[in-house]
Amino acid sequence: MKTKDKGFNTKLIHAGAFEDEFGSATVPIYQTSTFKFKNAQHGADCFSGKSDGYIYTRIGNPTIRAFEQNIAELENGYDGIATSSGMGAITSVYMALLGAGSHIVSSDAVYGPARGILEQDFSRFGVEATFVNTTKAENIIAAIKPNTKVLYIETPANPTMDITDIALCADIAKKHNLILVVDNTFCSPYLQKPLDFGADVVLHSITKFINGHADIVGGVIVTKTVELYKKIRHCMVYNGCNMDPTQAFMVLRGVKTLGIRMQRAQENAMKAAQFLQVHPKVGWIKYPGLETHPQYALGKKQMNGPGSMISFGLKGGFEAGKKLMDNVHLALLAVSLGGVETLIQHPASMTHAAISKEDKLKAGITDDLIRFSVGIEDIEDIIDDLKQALDKV
Numbered sequence: 001m002k003t004k005d006k007g008f009n010t011k012l013i014h015a016g017a018f019e020d021e022f023g024s025a026t027v028p029i030y031q032t033s034t035f036k037f038k039n040a041q042h043g044a045d046c047f048s049g050k051s052d053g054y055i056y057t058r059i060g061n062p063t064i065r066a067f068e069q070n071i072a073e074l075e076n077g078y079d080g081i082a083t084s085s086g087m088g089a090i091t092s093v094y095m096a097l098l099g100a101g102s103h104i105v106s107s108d109a110v111y112g113p114a115r116g117i118l119e120q121d122f123s124r125f126g127v128e129a130t131f132v133n134t135t136k137a138e139n140i141i142a143a144i145k146p147n148t149k150v151l152y153i154e155t156p157a158n159p160t161m162d163i164t165d166i167a168l169c170a171d172i173a174k175k176h177n178l179i180l181v182v183d184n185t186f187c188s189p190y191l192q193k194p195l196d197f198g199a200d201v202v203l204h205s206i207t208k209f210i211n212g213h214a215d216i217v218g219g220v221i222v223t224k225t226v227e228l229y230k231k232i233r234h235c236m237v238y239n240g241c242n243m244d245p246t247q248a249f250m251v252l253r254g255v256k257t258l259g260i261r262m263q264r265a266q267e268n269a270m271k272a273a274q275f276l277q278v279h280p281k282v283g284w285i286k287y288p289g290l291e292t293h294p295q296y297a298l299g300k301k302q303m304n305g306p307g308s309m310i311s312f313g314l315k316g317g318f319e320a321g322k323k324l325m326d327n328v329h330l331a332l333l334a335v336s337l338g339g340v341e342t343l344i345q346h347p348a349s350m351t352h353a354a355i356s357k358e359d360k361l362k363a364g365i366t367d368d369l370i371r372f373s374v375g376i377e378d379i380e381d382i383i384d385d386l387k388q389a390l391d392k393v
């Protein structure tokens with residue numbers, strides 16, 4: 001079914017799906033590593049690109065293609081490239097767009113390993129990186145050098161919840177001939193479509209909201225142009241971080257409910273944020289749905305809703321936070337986010353532990369920051385859980 005002119009929730013369920021000879025209602029798992037050619041000419045045509053038949057699952061597979069086309073439609077992009085993990089997506093993008101002597105400007109509060117791999121590994125191949133607070137355009141402009149090729153942002157940033165202006169970054173990127181890459185993991189295309197605001201590449205850890213059930217790891221990239229698509233797909237295929245057909249089947253199932261999951265999760269998050277905001281033991285809270293968020297207006301402009309991620313700190317600092325995390329019963333003390341279950345974690349000692357203390361502070365990742373990913377349980381139970389744990393602090 002053609003879904004290009006249909007609504008978002010219809011696309012979630014039908015985009016990318018294809019009919020098979022049995023009339024299957026869902027896209028089956030094509031659990032095969034290789035595909036038989038009809039004859040030698042067909043094999044040659046598949047390799048030369050004259051035929052779009054499948055060759056080998058690292059290069060392409062029907063179940064994976066269905067997911068790639070689904071997400072490309074959701075993000076209003078040219079096409080999708082599915083990967084084994086979110087880091088596989090990030091690494092493929094870096095590999096495709098950077099090389100010896102080139103430079104990338106990135107958000108200082110970016111996902112920990114997305115920064116770590118630049119500082120520890122791409123640096124060995126002569127790639128330079130500068131991390132700045134991208135919520136201020138002047139910081140980005142000051143960091144741009146003659147060899148800068150990529151502007152990379154994550155908004156809202158993980159875990160500070162700082163919001164970066166995508167349209168403004170697209171203007172800066174255009175003026176300086178940079179490729180603008182946006183990590184859209186925290187929003188999913190339900191809340192934010194970076195390509196619509198002028199980004200060139202959008203990527204996701206589908207481990208989070210897109211799959212949404214905390215049962216697989218995966219990633220995906222969507223590009224605006226065919227040129228970027230070919231360049232990045234080449235790197236994904238050659239470095240071998242392809243998605244597996246079973247992963248693709250799982251995420252095709254998960255993505256169908258993205259709309260209703262996000263809607264419910266952000267309704268819950270708003271109520272949890274309102275509860276935390278006035279709690280006497282809470283020192284500060286950052287949630288895009290609260291007017292106290294420093295970029296509340298910008299969030300309203302580029303996001304279709306505030307999402308379900310909350311950062312907050314307790315007046316008692318890290319020790320109080322530790323006590324809170326040890327006393328919640330419903331919320332799982334676990335990294336990751338965006339699933340149907342509520343999760344709580346401490347970035348300074350967990351997801352962002354690899355970053356130096358100095359860089360963490362510069363990026364606003366204070367020792368007391370607690371990251372709360374609100375799930376779709378009954379909100380009364382989520383708040384009761386916070387209440388009894390805060391009583392013990």
Ligand SMILES: *Cc1c(COP(=O)(O)O)cnc(C)c1O
Nearest residue numbers: 085086087111158185205207218
């Ligand atoms: C989890 C995450 C990643 C990395 O994804 P994996 O699937 O764990 O490899 C990248 N960016 C953000 C914002 C994330 O939350």
